[in-house]
Amino acid sequence: MDPYYWESEHGNFGDDLNLWLWDFLIPGFRDVHPETLLVGVGTVLNRALLPEGRHKLVLGSGFGYGSLPDMSHRAEWDIRCVRGPLTAQKVGIDPRLGIIDPAVMVAEMPDFRNLPKVHKKSFVPHWESAIAGMWPAVCTMVGLNYIDPRGEAKDVIRQIAQSEMIVAESMHGAILADAFRVPWISVTTSDSINSFKWNDWAQTVGVTYRPRHVPVSSRAEAIIKGARFWGVDFDTNRPALEDPNKRKIDGNVALAVQEPRQTSLRAAAKQFLAAPSALSLWQAMRASPQLSADQVLADRKDQFLHVIESVRRDYL
Known part of the structure; x- marks a missing residue:
């Protein structure tokens, strides 16, 4: 099999x-x-x-x-x-x-039992956000531990289990947090997030999917998601509920965010542009978390x- x-x-x-x-x-x-x-x-x-x-x-x-x-x-x-x-x-x-x-x-x-708490609060974005967003920098700005959903699965899961609270755009970030009895808060950055999936799981454990909106953190992220960034609409009229796993991501767009050879001035400018994301994430992390019974x-x-x-x- x-x-x-x-x-x-x-x-x-x-x-x-x-x-x-x-x-x-x-x-x-x-x-x-x-x-x-x-x-x-x-x-x-x-x-x-x-x-x-x-x-x-x-x-x-x-x-x-x-x-x-x-x-x-x-x-x-x-x-x-x-x-x-x-x-x-x-x-x-x-x-x-x-x-x-x-x-x-x-x-x-057994690999995940009795793990010590290491992180006060952590953020698990959707993998699409991780590709082109400024989320590691945003998390540093607001005091959140950043967990990259593209990382090695067991390492990602350990970090979730070792957090005292999770802010999750990733559905499985919330599912694993709930499984480890870690209170969680859901957020969303765009229409790419599929609420049908979230509600499907949420109904099984008696919780409610009511995500707080957090703006995208970069122009590159807005391009990939077809979202708005600083008043500019990058909507590409993608069909509703498109499978993001099958979407072709422009590597050059993602690289524009993650390119290490940036001047300090350019990096500072990008962090300034990500300020609305940081404020919204800061507000979200102070909301009342959920946990199933x-x-x-x-x-x-x-x-x-x-x-x-x-x-x-x-x-x-």
């Missing part, structure tokens, strides 16, 4: 954790049923992504972009659970099978573990 995940060319810890999470949850799964694709963490229930003609075992995946594949053929699809009730409704299955995003189970792994999260984990036990019985 092979695990399927979206491998972003930019790196994204929420997708990359599929590389090792399933070995913990279903030891030995790689050695059986080579005809089966394990479709796990990620917004990957998409006709354009999943191959036709191969058996697929769905464990907690979500819908959010593009169109659904035809999932009615039982010989090709074994749908044990999906990320949340909104995905279940789209797929046409019992809403009770919209259990939880499997990423929450990372908190059960302990028992609600525990119940959802138990339901997911029952699904995992049924998979072990049927496939191993």
